[in-house]
Amino acid sequence: MTRLLDPLLRDVNELILRMGGACEAILAKALRAVQQRDAELACQVAQDDLEIDRLDIEVDEAVLRAIALQAPVAGDLRRILAVKSIAVDLERVGDLARNIAKSAERLAAREPVPLPSRLESLAEEVQSMLRESLDAFVARDAERAGALLRRDDEVDLDEDRLIEAALGEIAAHPAISAQEVDLILIAKNLERVADHATNIAEDVILVVEGRNVKHAEKLARTAG
């Protein structure tokens, strides 16, 4: 099934892996800037994100080149477009890391507040989901990708709990409300990184099995 696909996608795949690595690094840096209250580190994130934007443009070109050179048939074409769609998700992860870095900058400029342990564990879980989605892509492992889809609901719950806790902190200590709002925004941004990891997992399933599971759960939930 991947015989035809392999030469076609080599360039694109390599670019995706570079993008994925850059996204993991930028996200880790943004979160480190939050933890260490390091405004300088936070500033680097916007710069690093430009490299991801450049890779995104390169993916666009490589996809066009692959299609033009190989004139792939429907199944392969579907797979190439799925790979392109992974690049779209990774580009957004870069943007989200930039948002987190902006919160880090603001947090570093204000009175320090303790970071909730739940935020730390949410950050770890989301980084692990992103890594796992990229590993599933490298391994072309639809089963691993499928396992990821089930982790997103837990992240949503964790985000809700974090927001509730932050609202409680604001009510009790209005003086630190600006910081708590940034913690809420960081949680929101992390939750969206998990959404993109989920999208990538869906695209991996499409690449490997040719099965489109996009929106499947949401649509099934209402049909049932």
Next chain:
Amino acid sequence: MTRLLDPLLRDVNELILRMGGACEAILAKALRAVQQRDAELACQVAQDDLEIDRLDIEVDEAVLRAIALQAPVAGDLRRILAVKSIAVDLERVGDLARNIAKSAERLAAREPVPLPSRLESLAEEVQSMLRESLDAFVARDAERAGALLRRDDEVDLDEDRLIEAALGEIAAHPAISAQEVDLILIAKNLERVADHATNIAEDVILVVEGRNVKHAEKLARTAG
């Protein structure tokens, strides 16, 4: 330039217009739910969003069909992929409207707070940008699309001011902090709708002129 493209894209274009109309409607409904504190209206938004998800899947299929039937060359292919990318943006606008509706539900359940007039004008500007991006797509008007790119910076500034004001409100009236946090989240979501309208405008320029302006400003700003 559009001769070859026209038959190729008729189905896809029609689907995009249906998606665009659905996105404008769902966003208006979510904002009305905020204004009128109408939890029931807010609940409908998640349901309406499913229709957008369905259209998104149809676009994927129509794009594959168009490419398979016509085996387009590089320029046309680039245009088709740009149209597909518009669908990705519209699908996200649906998600953002759903986020706004969630805030509307929470706001309806709490002590009423006055909506800042700046939020109303931000909502109007963002809705106007979305409409204009879709009109530029229908008219295949790269100039109109280009004019849109310049409006995004103003939206970012408005969002910043709204957040500052909300933080001020929280400091002065901690009892309404939960509501103010939801106003901040609504402003964030509106700002992201404007980002997607900007992306659509960039894709319109790509469709009409074959010019890729994606990330161009951000990359140029750093190069300069």
